[in-house]
Amino acid sequence: MATEGRSTDATNAAPGLESAAFVRLVTRADGDALAASGIVARALADRGTPFQVTVGRTVSERTKRATRTDEADARDAVDDDSDDLTMVVGAVDGDATRLDEPDRPATLAAVDRVRELGATPDPVLALAGLVAAGVEPGAGESEWVLEAARKRDLVDRRPGVAVPTADPADGIAHSTRLRGPWSGDPDAVRGALADAGVAVEADGTEPALESDDHRTIASVVALDAVGDEGATETAADAVRRGLKPYATPGDAPFATVGGYADVLEATARSDPGTGVALALGHDAREPALSAWREYGRRAHEALEGASTGRYDGLFVVGIGQGDGPVEAVARLAADYRSPEPTVLAIAESDGSGEAALVTRGEGPLGSTLERLARELRGESAAEDAVEYDVGTRRGYLRYDGLEESTVIAAAREVL
Template sequence: MTEATSATPAPDALAGVLADAPFVRLVATDDGDALAAAGLLARALRATGTPFQARVARDPVPADVDDGVAVAVGVDRGPHAIPGTGRPASTAAFAVARALGVEPDPVVALAGVVAAGSVPGADGSGDALDAAERAGRVERRPGVALPVAGGDGGADAAPSRSEALAASTLALTRYSGDPAGARDALDPLGLPADPDADDRRRFASLVAVDAVDGDDASERAASAAERALRPYATDGPFETVGGYADVLDALAAEAPGTGIALALASDPDPSLRTAALDAWHRHGLAAHRALDDATVGRHDGCVVARVDAPPTVLPTVARLARDFRSPEPVAVALDEGAGRLAALATEPVGLGDACRTAAGEVGGDGWGSPARGGIAVEPDGPGESDVTAALAALREAI
């Protein structure tokens, strides 16, 4: 099925459809922006008394609903969609919820914006940022965007500061994926459990320098790391908006059921928050370690990181490579043994369609949207079922 590239529908139009629907089925792509958007829509439907179902899929196909409405989130598919092309899906969902007469959670919307690769206030998220600031729900401050405060050495079950820094996928440093290395890097700063503004500035300076240090850092590394710096502290379930975004992105791929539950919860209970943090922590460490052990090669138009990693972390590995290591506009994370690859582009280039075409040439499955995609083949399947052949076809297509 081909991806489309139409503009995001007017909020009033989609809100009118949803307001009259006896039942709504939401299906979101497996990324943090779409997950946040689905959560905003689901909460609005719950507030207006409309029955709904929400789920995450790598390639959403909105199924027919008898006497109801199906909405694809994160991809332009079906008669009703919030594609996330041109602006984050979460900003469009925020506007749709308002058009339904509901005041949506602006912190969730802003977390979706950061997960989409943007920053609060940009790409159509000004209304959400204004709402959050007026309600006193966010405050920009020096520091690093982590989901937990995490003073090292405490008895809190949440990850410590060094563990959180090692797992964060908003930045890539020499200690990413290495909690002990992160602790060694932080020790000279002497950060207290409750840091002041100067402490946070020193912390941010360390991460900013380390994100662009090294011969393999790309020119995009400095701008990519900005999402991790000067975060918005929030009263939400996590310490910062950026940390919330990082958790949503990990859950969408690693634990979508937990992700849906988190996106729907206006006040997550401690067990849900702990489950979310655990999944995020495992995912972040695995992605960083996979990239650290990768064999990286540069080709015309893309960089390929050959890894041995769980399929759920491949999109994150590709994103880290794209943002911090790739001089090319497309990054691919390839696991030859598993017959899987994930690809991300810096801007919409028809990547999903390219993955479908390339996969079709080797008898595999391809999926994606204009700026992200994936391919899966059976390593021992019949004929030329080879992910390396699919990669070659993909490189030709892009």
């Protein structure tokens, strides 16, 4: 099963970032890891060090990519591979150099590492990665990152909602951090805002919003989220995290830090090529927003039509044959719908399936996911029929030849 890998300081067998001739970054598929990879890659670009960034959806995928030796096409300018470095962001099997630690956001590890190289990380990208990891900007170790952004006038806290677009109807409808009766439907958002006295045109024209308008929008979102049918007590805390955002008045690609984080999460899982381009600082805003909209629409649609089951400590959301993104569905359910601390979202199609586990607890899910994968492999005809990944308070499973009831039973067993 997955090991923690080696820290970058724990081995003398491989070169460090400062001396590597070519760097392969193999990253976990989430917003925190994607931001971390972008921070490191930008520092490498500034140093003139060739690099490659790829996204591995599971521990197994990252392990295979980290041990590949046929990447010559990606490093034509490098003749001797003895100074190559492969660095993994996320859990990995075997003896691999890993950037991050399991109990700390990868973004923090990345900013520490590039500062050691003498580089200055983009504080807005770093803040977005931290939000994706569930860290409130300025909390704990992130205080200096927020202060660095403030000193450069890159962020400004204001009333409103944390969405990536200047159009609040577009942002609220497709956000995977908000859930209300209007989710997935921009017209429904416009109607709710119009009823509150805030007019937002349907033609995509950027509205001229004053502070009072932003406050009204935040009030509408908060009241609708907690008053929505099926909303649990946790909805109040969840929606609060999406209010009073850090706006990005500079040249950041998205309107708020929280919205930036939402786009990183969506692209990491649904369009990793675009996500990598975005994290590297390329002009990928429009394709990233398109991927984010589709991701959010599918997530809300799937949650709306899902079946549910409640067990002791576990809330199961069955997507059935739908194509909803299980991790977004699980997180939305954990934040707004689940009376239990842990959510399992399951989707099946043509004999294969995927599932996501999200917990509101403080402890990491690594050992739980390993036990769950081991249990399911014992039920499967082939060991490689079950793959998994793990991040902060969330996990992902991909499997073949297993019934939904088997996955639920195994999850109940290990929790």
